[in-house]
Amino acid sequence: MMIWSILSVFVYILVVNQTSSTLDQRLVTYAERLREAFVHFPLPEQGYEEHLPSPPHQVGGTTYVPYLHELNEIAGSDHAFQWAVWRASNWKLLSSGDVSPTLERVLIAYAKKGNLKNLFNLHVGGQTYRFMQINSQHTGLVLQIFEDVSAQREVFQRLLIMLLFGGVAAVILSILGGYSLGLWTLRPLMAARRREREFTADLSHELRTPLTVMATNLELLLRHVDEPLAQHLPWIEGIYRETKRMTRMTEEILDMARLESGGFVELVDTDLSELADEVFALYEPVAEEKGLTLTVALEKDVHCMGDRTRLRQILFILLDNAIKYTDRGTIALQTQVRGNVAEIVVRDTGIGIRAEILPRVTERFVRAEPSRQRTTSSGLGLSIASRIVEAHQGRLFLKSTPGVGTEVKVRLPKSSA
Known part of the structure; x- marks a missing residue:
């Protein structure tokens, strides 16, 4: 003005x-x-x-x-x-x-x-x-x-009116523009506040179940303090199981916080094929115990600049999810080079992900199949994997068909070595 x-x-x-x-x-x-x-x-x-x-x-x-x-x-x-x-x-x-x-x-x-x-x-x-x-x-x-000079005076009056109306229009446009610019500027802050509220609500919801289970089992134990402890092992196991689940969830939440703050990622030249082979050796017995076939196809010299510990964590998350949500069939682990990109690919023949959930599976506490694995999955795995990939300047792609299977691709910048 x-x-x-x-x-x-x-x-x-x-x-x-x-x-x-x-x-x-x-x-x-x-x-x-x-x-x-x-x-x-x-x-x-x-x-x-x-x-x-x-x-x-x-x-x-x-x-x-x-x-x-x-x-x-x-x-x-x-x-x-x-x-x-x-x-x-x-x-x-x-x-x-x-x-x-x-x-x-x-x-x-x-x-x-x-x-x-x-x-x-x-x-x-x-x-x-x-x-x-x-x-x-x-x-x-x-x-x-x-x-x-009446005509000139009329021109001056019209000019004055135009300037006044222009000022009013400028004020209105400035208010609207300032409001829009304010909303645009505050959008990241508002999104962060919204994510914070969602995180708090989701976290309280996730903690409510194990806390309820633990409190119930403890009440039952307190009611039978005179009886032998061996008779109440199921209640003790329930408490132990939920305690482990809360401990794991807490560690994953801390991981998320570290990743979002930009810490705990040390980029060095890493051989993805070698790393994938190590993780494959760890998960092959787990897959066989569930009756699944775990196959591997690793190209040589698939290098990227990455944090070895965090890349191993990605492989753990992807293979763990694939085994967890696959009842029968095959799980394939693959590493390959495509141009200037090093890829990790995990395919399974599991239950798949519904189309309405697929765009949100990398968000916190969102599960591919909410009705299953309620007590063992925190819903933070893919969210952590996505944050790790972003910290490596890479991209994570998900493709899934319900009843057919899921394919996850992790693309990372190829190392110049």
Whole structure:
């Protein structure tokens, strides 16, 4: 508003002053020419009408003489101006055009005041004139030059209205723009606050179940303190199982916090094929115990710049999920190079992921199949894997068909070594 106000005042004053200055300069120039004209064509003395080639005619109190055309030519033929000449002896009027009785009364009043050096605005009958007056001692005449500037004043008023409306529009647009810019600027903060609320709600929901199980089992134990401990091993096992689950969830949450803060990622040249082979050896017995076939296809020298511990964690998460959500069939682990990208691919023939859940499976506490593995899965695995991939400047792709299986691809920048 301050900038617009200052600019509007500057533009308005500049336009008004420039227009007025140009008009005044033209008016002064015209007055000088007209005064010279009347020096060459002085009005005769009394009875001058008798010596004219044709008699003059009158409209009101104004006398028109035949040589007005010659006077205007000498004065510069500027028909934008009007002039009036008074003889001081009898206050007779000679004019360049029609002068209304009201205007004539005002003009004669100013003529009788004497010499007026300054230009000023004259308001007569709803019209505005720019006016100046010169007294000629040589001819005994009072010369008045004026121009109707009502149109210019209307232009100034329209300019002022446009600037005012422009200011109002600028204020409205500034408010809307500022509001939109504020929302855009605050979007990351608002998203962070929303994620924080969602995380708190999800975490409280996840902790409620194990805490409830542990509290229930402890109450049952307290009710049977006189009985042998061996009779209540299922209750103790339930407490132990939920304690391990909460411990694992806490560690995963800490991992998420570290990854999101940008820590715990040390990039060094890493052979993905070698790392995948080590993890394959660990998970092959787990897959065989569940009756699954774990296959591996590893290209040689698949290198990337990465944190070996974190990349191992990605492989653990992907293979753990594949075994957990596959009841029968095959799980394939593959490493390969595609251009400047090193890839880790894990495919399974498991239950798959529903289309409505697939875009959200990398969010916290979202499970591929919420109704299954409720007590063993925290829903943080793929979220952690996604954060690790992002920390390595890579990308994670998921493709899944319910009842057919899931394919997860991790693409990491290839090492230059």
